[in-house]
Amino acid sequence: MPEGPSIVILTELIENLHLHKPEIIEVSGNVTTIDQDRLLHQKIQEFRSFGKRFLICFKDFTLQIHFMLFGTYLINDTKKTPLKLGLTLKKDQLNFYTCKVDLLEGKADSLYDWSIDIMGDEWDSKKAIKKLKELPDSYICDLLLDQHIFSGVGNIIKNEVLYRSRIHPLSKIKDLPLAKIKELVAEARHYSFDFLKWKKEGTLSKHWEVYNQKVCPKNHPIAKKEIGKTHRQTYYCPACQKKYN
DNA sequence: ACGTATGTTATCCT
DNA sequence: TAGGATAACATACG
Secondary structure: OOOHHHHHHHHHHHHOOOOOOOEOOEEEOOOOOOOHHHOOOOEOOEEEEEOOEEEEEOOOEEEEEEOOOOOEEEEOOOOOOOEEEEEEOOOOEEEEEOOEEEEEEOOHHHHOOHHHEOOOOOOOHHHHHHHHHOOOOOEHHHHOOOOOOOEOOOHHHHHHHHHHOOEOOOOEHHHOOHHHHHHHHHHHHHHHHHHHHHHHHOOOHHHOOOOOOOEOOOOOEOEEEEEOOOOEEEEEOOOOOEOOO
């Protein structure tokens, strides 16, 4: 569920219900981080995604849902897991489980820097490149996961993008030629949309070239290590991916 | 059946 | 005190 493209899918699913600024008739769930009464009888203005966050937008505040690692949702269905937040509309019900819910004052437009949303129309690759160059000593595997640079990129996207760009995860920004940085940033955006397409088709895992794989497409053995500052599981091909230093 | 994990953050260490 | 390690969340998947 958690990476950016999956949140886009959720947003599209709800948009396809063709709700028209629906009123919240009932609020349920065990969420404690927000005042549930604040939502009652409010009209939802729109649904949006920002990075890994799902946004339910109201006139002057924004409900932000982050699914973390285990979060799930059901539309017009329920399950046994304790309900974190349920929103009953006139005809539909939106149920969120195992997620982090926050109520932020203000409109979504002004709450986030939309130019860093990897799936967004306003994505600004030049800005990402600029931010990367400001962190010369960081490993590229950590920077791809930096939500202040690549909002919405997660561990799967990280691994696949590094393979596509043929960059070893422990390369540092200062050692990468500018052309390579540009390629990487472009690939981060491009693969995110491939992820979206394949996830919709149900073929995402079939297209993994390194993530969860034993060998790369050229049949070289894949290395699997927890590396970088973030210690996230990293899959890479030592033969195909060049270490810049 | 069990180990692992698409993520983040608070808290406890050193 | 800065930074690192750890736990917590609760489920699905192979």
